[in-house]
Structure formats: structure tokens, C-alpha cells
Amino acid sequence: MTSRPTDSPRRAVYEILQRVADGAFADVMLDTTLSRSKLEPRDRRLVTELVYGVLRLQGRIDFALTHFCNQPLQRLQPEVLWLLRLGAYQLLELDRVPAHAAVNSTVELARELHLEQAVGFINGVLRSLDRGKAGIPWPAPEKIKLYLQHVCSQPIWLSKEVMRQLPNVDARAFGESLASPPPLTLRVNSLKTDREAFLIALTEAGHQGHPSDFAPEGVTLDRRGEDPLPGDADGWYQVQDEASILIAHLLDAHPGQKILDACAAPGGKTTHLAALTENQAEILALDKYSRRVEMIELGAKRLGCPSVVAKQCDLTEPADFLEPQSFDRILLDAPCSGLGVLRRNPEGRWNKSAVNLKELAVLQRQILENVAPLVRVGGKLLYSVCTFSHGETDVIVDEFLADHPEFELEHLGRQVSQDWADLFTPKGTLRSYPHRHGNMDAFFAARLQRRP
Structure with missing residues (x-):
């Protein structure tokens, strides 16, 4: 039986990426898909990481793929390119996913999507990437424009904007931060509780967090446990960047x-x-x-x-x-x-x-x-x-x-x-x-x- 986005994590990721490519917002599509899914918590976290990771590092992934693909990426069938990006992200960025699992799951998804004519191509590119990824000629940090574009995954127009705003050392550090996952920060609602009490409740619920650096109500989560955050239904906090x-x-x-x-x-x-x-x-x-x-x-x-x-x-x-x-x-x-x-x-x-x-x-x-x-x-x-x-x-x-x-x-x-x-x-x-x-x-x- 063919799997559906609601019960296959990588199929869900592929469907979301396709919708985002058509103009949808990633966060909206994630919320909609996961709210309807039957996925286990671990798989839901994987879906979230893969969607945001592929989109965040798309430029870096494409740079890597160009060294193992025998034709320009822009000439590939869009569905095939998204599958390659999905597999490549796992090979390049996720140590906990074995290489054979990253390749095989992508190939099986291609079959599931009736892309049989591309199965051999996808398999070959991803296996070549796995064998040769240590030799990818990433631009050196000193080559700031290329570094921002290919390592920090910024399109050319964005790289130029960053370089206009900041000196090179700062531009590089800023670009690296934009290529990294953001922290999960909460604003403790002072109408209901205070930060000290919330941090205690957070620890008791199996999570770890610390006071944010500047905002007096801010809490940054270091590790999220399996249980819900305390006080969600009671309005103890609001998810909000510092x-x-x-x-x-x-x-x-x-x-x-x-x-x-x-x-x-x-x-x-x-x-x-x-x-x-x-x-x-x-x-x-x-x-x-x-x-x-x-x-x-x-x-x-x-x-x-x-x-x-x-x-x-x-x-x-x-x-x-x-x-x-x-x-x-x-x-x-x-x-x-x-x-x-x-x-x-x-x-x-x-x-x-x-x-x-x-x-x-x-x-x-x-x-x-x-x-x-x-x-x-x-x-x-x-x-x-x-x-x-x-x-x-x-x-x-x-x-x-x-x-x-x-x-x-x-x-x-x-x-x-x-x-x-x-x-x-x-x-x-x-x-x-x-x-x-x-x-x-x-x-x-x-x-x-x-x-x-």
C-alpha cells in the first residue's frame, strides 16, 4: 500500500517542500500537515528538522550536488531536484541518519511517487555524494561573497545586502548564524506567573531552560522533553524570540x-x-x-x-x-x-x-x-x-x-x-x-x- 504524508515522515517532508516551492509558508504547511498526521513524536521532530533544514541550507546543498550531478540542477525535473535535496541534507548534515538509510529512503520515495525513470539517477548521485563529500571544494571564509552564497546558503542578492551592512568578519559570522537553527525562546507571561517559577516548573516537567540574556521575561529552551511545556493551556508563556x-x-x-x-x-x-x-x-x-x-x-x-x-x-x-x-x-x-x-x-x-x-x-x-x-x-x-x-x-x-x-x-x-x-x-x-x-x-x- 502506498504511504501517505500522514504516516510517512519523508513523504510528508517532500509534500511540504513542494507546496512551499509553489508559494506556501513552511510554518503553515508544517502545522497543517502535522496536525493531521499519525506520526510518532520522534518522526514529527524529524519532519520539522528536514523541512526547515532543507530550506535553510538549500544553497549549500545545491553547491554540493553540482559536484556529483552530470547535468545542471536547473534542468532537472523539480520533483527530482527536491528529492535530491532531501537525501543530500541527510547525508551532509544529519550524523544520526545512516548514509544507507538516507539514500534508500529517498530512492524508495521516488518509486512511491512514480518517478521510476529517475530512480537510478537519484541513487547514483546520492551514493557519489556520500563517497565524495569530504572532497567538496567549499569556498574559504576569506572569499566572503562565495562563502556566504555556498556555505551560508544565501542567494546573491541577500549576500550583497549583508555585505553592505557589515564588515567582512561580521558578515561571515552573521551569515553563519542565519544558516543555523534558531533557539526556542519563550516570553513568560507576568500576568500569570514569573520567570523563576516558570523555570522551576519547566525543569519539573522534564525540560531544560535558562534565562535569556536581555529580556527579563525571556526563557531559552536548551532541551525539550517528551511532555508538553508547563502552563500552555493556562497562558503561562508565549513563544517569542528575545x-x-x-x-x-x-x-x-x-x-x-x-x-x-x-x-x-x-x-x-x-x-x-x-x-x-x-x-x-x-x-x-x-x-x-x-x-x-x-x-x-x-x-x-x-x-x-x-x-x-x-x-x-x-x-x-x-x-x-x-x-x-x-x-x-x-x-x-x-x-x-x-x-x-x-x-x-x-x-x-x-x-x-x-x-x-x-x-x-x-x-x-x-x-x-x-x-x-x-x-x-x-x-x-x-x-x-x-x-x-x-x-x-x-x-x-x-x-x-x-x-x-x-x-x-x-x-x-x-x-x-x-x-x-x-x-x-x-x-x-x-x-x-x-x-x-x-x-x-x-x-x-x-x-x-x-x-x-
Whole structure:
């Protein structure tokens, strides 16, 4: 009987990769597939690792395959190329999978998918790769552009962007971090418990974790046990990268204020603002799509945040239902390229381009122009993005300030702990990098105050 994606881990991986190649999001496809599967926990973890690993290291895998394939990869049938990538990832990156198992399972999957004409080819390429992988001529770190492209698995446009932002040594370290799996970080929900109590409960449940380096509510998991994390149903925590956790702190929100989260879904920063203000602020969370508004509402309910009201709103147009200068604080976590979270959304390497960055910058400036009039005199607006590209960060802020003298840039370091000093640029904006700052994602933030 032919196996199905629900009961064969590698078949599930192949199906997900095919869907991602057609434009689907890897995390969505993983959640959908695994929620319907009958796979054992061990196989579910394998599926997750293979999907993210193949996508994250696709460039490295392709470089290796070119040395053992007698025809250009771009000429291969797409289904055959994805099978080769799946087998090659296991041979190159997974020591715990025996070589014969990696090759044989890929060949059997080809047969299962009725690709009999390619079975011999796939078998030959993968066996050659296994025999010759020690001799692959990987580019030396000093050849930074080729190193980023073929070892760190970055397309050319992304390598150029990284090299524009950072000196070579930093660019290499940053590229290596983007090619590595990200940590699993949680924000402890201070409305329900505290970090010390959560860490104790975590250990008692068979997991291991430690306090994150910067965020006072952050916990990084070192090892995950077989049992569920403690307090999931009770809203003790929110899965959230440490850089993302920092953002709500930087808004400088207080109880009694009126706060707008302009592009709020999925709601992690929204509910963090509710926790920081002890549910004593009036928080309006907006998002363009109704299903994402529902996501915010569900998260607010789970985490115990009745101060959050979520509404659908497309902020590419002025929000006429809101009074001008009516908010004390506005968080604009703008739609962006997501280059800072490529470890978590690795398909972004392959489905974006430099052209997309320019288009997104136009969108970001448009939304910023539409929310800025809502900041009251003396109020503050925090612009944040999970990317590092110059055009989506400093350029947006500098151009906005040039056109709006009624706003001024505040130095973020003056309001938070001195322990965070390394996170801020001389201008006072936040720039976090995984290779510099405790393995957190690459984020940018700038706080603008309407002059009194």
C-alpha cells in the first residue's frame, strides 16, 4: 500500500517542500500537515528538522550536488531536484541518519511517487555524494561573497545586502548564524506567573531552560522533553524570540495610557504590552485581515489580556474612525522582508529579492504616514521591523523625520537597563544581530516623539 504524508515522515517532508516551492509558508504547511498526521513524536521532530533544514541550507546543498550531478540542477525535473535535496541534507548534515538509510529512503520515495525513470539517477548521485563529500571544494571564509552564497546558503542578492551592512568578519559570522537553527525562546507571561517559577516548573516537567540574556521575561529552551511545556493551556508563556520581546519594553508604555498596536497580528507584542501595563492601559490592536484579528483575540484570551481590543483595519489608508492625536503610544511593527528571521522562515531566502525590499519600503512609509497623525503631543511612536536592510530601517526613519519636524528621534538607551547598551547604535536605534547578541533574531527599532 502506498504511504501517505500522514504516516510517512519523508513523504510528508517532500509534500511540504513542494507546496512551499509553489508559494506556501513552511510554518503553515508544517502545522497543517502535522496536525493531521499519525506520526510518532520522534518522526514529527524529524519532519520539522528536514523541512526547515532543507530550506535553510538549500544553497549549500545545491553547491554540493553540482559536484556529483552530470547535468545542471536547473534542468532537472523539480520533483527530482527536491528529492535530491532531501537525501543530500541527510547525508551532509544529519550524523544520526545512516548514509544507507538516507539514500534508500529517498530512492524508495521516488518509486512511491512514480518517478521510476529517475530512480537510478537519484541513487547514483546520492551514493557519489556520500563517497565524495569530504572532497567538496567549499569556498574559504576569506572569499566572503562565495562563502556566504555556498556555505551560508544565501542567494546573491541577500549576500550583497549583508555585505553592505557589515564588515567582512561580521558578515561571515552573521551569515553563519542565519544558516543555523534558531533557539526556542519563550516570553513568560507576568500576568500569570514569573520567570523563576516558570523555570522551576519547566525543569519539573522534564525540560531544560535558562534565562535569556536581555529580556527579563525571556526563557531559552536548551532541551525539550517528551511532555508538553508547563502552563500552555493556562497562558503561562508565549513563544517569542528575545528580540521581539524587547520591542514592547522600548515603547515605554504605562498604565492609564491609550495605546495603538498598528499591525498587531499574531499578537505577541500586543499581549506583552498588556502585561507590562498590568492590564491597566487601553490597547487597540489592528490588523488588515479578519483571520489574523481572530488570532489576536484568541491569544489575548489565552494570556489573560482583557485590556486588548482587536479590530480589522487596513492602514495603507488613513484610519478615519480614529481621532487625530488620540494615542499616548503607538507601536508600528511594520510589514517587512523578514530578513532578520530567516532562520525561522527560511523560504524567504528563495522567494524574495532586492526588488521586494524596495516595494516593502514604500508600504512601510505609507503606513507610517497614516499612523503618525494619531500620536498626541508628547506621545511616542515606535517603528520596528524584523529585518536589517538599510532601506527598511534607517532610510525610512531618516526620510520621515526630514518631512516631519514635529517629531524627533529619541535615544532608546536612555530609558532601559544599561545592560542593553550594546544593542543600540550611536543614534539610539536598536539593532540586534544573532551573532552579537545572545543568538536573538535581527531586529531594528526607532522611537519617535511628537515634540511638545
